[in-house]
Amino acid sequence: MNGKLLVGGIVLSALAAGAVMWWAQLYAYYEEASFAPGEEIRLTPILGDAPEAIVANEVTGIDSGSSPLRFRACFTTPLSQAMLTETYRVYPDPTPLNAPPWFDCFDAERIDMALQKGEAIAFLSEHDIAPGVDRVVAVFPDGHAFAWHQLNAEEQ
Structure with missing residues (x-):
């Protein structure tokens, strides 16, 4: 059970980091x-x-x-x-x-x-x-x- 939680945590962390990186590249640094x-x-x-x-x-x-x-x-x-x-x-x-x-x-x-x-x-x-x-x-x-x-x- 602990292995599944650990893998699940790693996958969720990777997805969150990917989403933040995507947002930063497309939106975060641009200004008018x-x-x-x-x-x-x-x-x-x-x-x-x-x-x-x-x-x-x-x-x-x-x-x-x-x-x-x-x-x-x-x-x-x-x-x-x-x-x-x-x-x-x-x-x-x-x-x-x-x-x-x-x-x-x-x-x-x-x-x-x-x-x-x-x-x-x-x-x-x-x-x-x-x-x-x-x-x-x-x-x-x-x-x-x-x-x-x-x-x-x-x-x-």
Whole structure:
């Protein structure tokens, strides 16, 4: 009887630890991202290194102090892809990272597929927003846009 209780206790402890770890990964460390003045969505111009704020509407985002790679944002912009490509740096190897399932405006698979097909265009938002991490913005023809952080070439 004692063996069954011991095994049952171990199994229950493992299930509880797994549930806490799952919750922590998906919910615990995320917070709403701030887009106050000075923290707007920005892009790096072709000429120059200082990122410039762009027109971004309906911005919603998440971030985490535990990792710079957890940033995601969704927004719309009235700026056309043609105007953006003439003004701002195109990002050479964009790789959108998955967002937690509850942040449903950001679909990394859909964004990645659109980037590969040339439907969306990725731009450098900010180089080294954190050491070794770039902020990337992808813009679709209809003005929907998405931002995320990814390791830059210096860290890969």
